[in-house]
Amino acid sequence: MTVQDLGVPAPKTVEAYDFRRPTTLAREHSRILEVGFETFARQWGTQLTAKVRVKSTVAAESLVMQSYDDYVASLPSTTSMVLCVMDGQSNSGKMVVQFPTAAALGWVARMLGGHGDKSGLERKFTPLEYALIKTLVDEALDVLSYSLGGLLTGTAHVESIQYNSQFAQAAATTDLMIAVAFSVRVGDSATGVTLAIPADALLPQLGAVNPMASHANAAGLVRDQLAHVPVDVAVRLAPAAVTPAQILNLAVGDTIPLPHPEHEPFHVAVGGKDLAQAMVVRKGSRVAARIVAVEGRSLD
Structure with missing residues (x-):
């Protein structure tokens, strides 16, 4: 039987603190x-x-x-x-x-x-x-x-x-x-x-502990922060509608017809939403996309 079983609290460990040398991190x-x-x-x-x-x-x-x-x-x-x-x-x-x-x-x-x-x-x-x-x-x-x-x-x-x-x-x-x-x-x-x-x-x-930033320009601060957040950009063809049965029966060598016209620019999408149109070009040894229209506005 221990002292805890008898209802006696366990002794506490006391650590000495030197107020002349406060060494506690915030x-x-x-x-x-x-x-x-x-x-x-x-x-x-x-x-x-x-x-x-x-x-x-x-x-x-x-x-x-x-x-x-x-x-x-x-x-x-x-x-x-x-x-x-x-x-x-x-x-x-x-x-x-x-x-x-x-x-x-x-x-x-x-x-x-x-x-x-x-x-x-x-x-x-x-x-x-x-x-x-x-x-x-x-x-x-x-x-x-x-x-x-x-x-x-x-x-x-x-x-x-x-x-x-x-x-x-x-x-x-x-x-x-x-x-x-x-x-x-x-x-x-x-x-x-x-x-x-x-x-x-x-x-x-x-820096200071619990720094307080002014919220007078909160909208601008949010825009500045979001402007530097990396996002995935996709250059894609027009989507094709298929049935679940076609998906389940796909095999190597099958062909899925795409409704995208051959000479139409591709869609530039962010988060699944089309934001611009682009033509495929070459930049050095890489393939790139040149923006030709943004939100329906031509860049010509």
Whole structure:
């Protein structure tokens, strides 16, 4: 019998909060970042699969904003910390990509055609291993830049690799970092990877929380938005009416007569509605449609 069975409430977990260093992300900001890092996780998993030649998956586990000191305290003392500099962010700290050294050695072994199990192996990378890991992380940074879009304004590239988390000076101890934890599975082995980005490099692009836009020109805003929505355009012949029996009895080689006159222009339709007429022309090596009439008005 437990204390809950006796009607005694379970003890609550209390987390200390330092009001001098508010490190809580706004819900809107957190959701935007989560979407970006989830996209990065999927893309990076595909990239890893191609590099190590074994099925790999990456999943984003958590996202927090914390001081660099707190981030380092959550890491093992001996690990691989890849320090990355970001162009255009000279006043902020460096980006950090952290993963166990044994896991990285396993990725390198698979890239070279060997076995990926290097559990328990802790040592510095050889020059060849360093070059392969650097290339692997640089390519992951390209995927990160693509996934975050305009949130990450500067491009990042690997500067160095440190093997002791306590000695790696990527930022000042009180600097805020956006820390993301990932679960990386390569073949049958799984490991944890963390990514830390200086908050100053991301937060300015997130904008104000709950931004309020003026609705004075709501109609114009809607038109501007709809004008950039892609739609499917179809160039088609006049439709032919057939019976269900003809459809069910169709076979290879059958011919369906079309009522479209041979020299009449085709119909240009959007969403099933005819909006214009066009003649078929050639543009280079492609077939194109030249509009000759719009809504009954000739363009001659």
